[in-house]
Amino acid sequence: MSGSPSDAVRQDLERSIEGEVRFDQVSRALYSTDASVYQIEPLGVVLPRSPDDVVHAVRIAGRHGVSITARGGGTSQAGQAIGPGLQLDTSKYLNHVLELNVAERWAWIEPGVVLDELNAPLRTDGLRFAPDISTASRATVGGMIANNSSGARSVLYGKTIDHVLELKVVLADGSLAHFRPLGSAEIDAASAGSRLDAACYRTVRELAGACKEEIERRFPKVLRRVGGYNLDELVDTPTPGKPFNLAKLIVGSEGTLGLVVAAKINLVPLPAAKAVLTIEFEDLLDALAATPL
Ligand SMILES: Cc1cc2nc3c(=O)[nH]c(=O)nc-3n(C[C@H](O)[C@H](O)[C@H](O)COP(=O)(O)OP(=O)(O)OC[C@H]3O[C@@H](n4cnc5c(N)ncnc54)[C@H](O)[C@@H]3O)c2cc1C
Known part of the structure; x- marks a missing residue:
């Protein structure tokens, strides 16, 4: 008797992946919810041990026509x-x-590192990853990158996109792309050829050029805009001081453009002092009007 389609996916994964493959009912139930009101039971769960595991999972999912949701x-x-x-x-x-450079204030990290666990050892070097979301004890930097998370002090520090320097990403065909700041000559080289990342460079450059006015007119000019793809980051690039960086498009894409397997992130100095300031308003609308969007 032949097995179910689900068995075929599981067997392929078990043959190729070093990490865990869980298709049992309890695991599927555990992974069927997040912090939203929704509930969707997955076909199965993969806990990758390496970027290679992610590559294998993407290729196997593609072969079987199964979607992948990173978590x-x-x-x-x-x-x-x-x-x-x-x-x-x-x-x-x-x-x-993976790597920490205190002098230049950056780190290469894997996506599943929890924000508080990243920041705790960095304290001794007087550094931290700036976006300070209130779920810092659970949320991972990979999730922050995919959501372009902001946090309570984003008026000062900006959002996650402002602190992501480079990304290594597994694309839909299972190829591994390294997205980083590029100048003109480098973009031409990166856009050549038949690889999927080259097609990404060509398509995004074309879109950012052809739709420049539409993007500038319609993208909301608010500080904490995190919805939609960040095409505005690629308009009029590269220019001096603003390179063309496809990593900025991956930020905020909620895992729909690729799966992040490593990130080079910017680190900021810890504040020299902290204080709480209370400002009183007559009513709520006055307070809202004084708040930067
Ligand atoms: C009580 C509460 C308070 C919150 N406060 C804040 C806040 O102050 N500021 C804020 O910005 N957000 C806040 N959030 C939202 C949420 O905590 C953040 O967006 C957080 O960064 C999500 O991280 P996570 O690891 O839980 O990601 P997940 O929820 O697991 O995933 C988020 C998205 O990232 C994708 N993803 C995960 N890993 C990868 C990867 N490796 N590659 C590609 N895609 C990936 C997932 O598919 C999903 O689309 C809050 C949520 C709650 C419940």
Whole structure:
């Protein structure tokens, strides 16, 4: 008797993946919710141990026509961390700091590192990753990147996009792309050829050029806009001081453009002092009017 389509996916994954493959009912139930009101039971769960595992999972899912939803801490509130296909949870194994450069204030990290666990050891060097979301004890930097998370002090520090320098991303065909700031000559080289990342460079450059006016007119000019793809980051680039960086498009794409397997992030100095300031308003509308959007 032949097995079900679900058995075929599981067997392929078990043959190729070093990490865990869980298709049992309890695991599927556990991964069927996030912090939203939605509930979708996945076909199965993959806990990758390496970027290669992610590559294999993407290729196998593609062969079987199954969707993949990446997952960090599952603290999203709009259902973007759950899905009917494979759940790919980076938080158990892909959670290391790969390289730290204190002098230049950056780190290469894996996506499943939890924000508080990243920042705790950085304290000794007087550094931190700036976006300070209130779910910092659970949320992963991979989830923050995909959601372009902001946090209470984003008026001062900006959003996650302002602190992502480079990304290594597994694309839909299972190829590994390294998106980083590029100048003109480098973009031409990166756009050449038949690889999927080259097609991404060509398509995005064309869109950012052809739709420049529409993007400038219609993208809301508010500080904490995190909805939609960040095409505005690529308009009029590269220019001096503003390179063309496809990593900026991956930020905020909620896992729909590729799966992040490593990120080079900017670190900021810890504040020299902290204080709480209370400002009183006559009513709520006055307070809202004084708040930067
Ligand atoms: C009580 C509460 C308070 C919150 N406060 C804030 C706040 O102050 N500021 C704020 O911005 N947000 C806030 N959030 C939202 C949420 O916590 C953040 O967006 C957080 O960064 C999500 O991280 P996560 O690891 O839980 O991601 P998940 O919820 O697991 O995933 C988020 C998205 O990222 C994708 N993803 C995860 N890993 C990868 C990867 N490796 N590659 C590609 N895509 C990936 C997922 O598919 C999903 O689309 C809050 C949520 C709650 C419940």
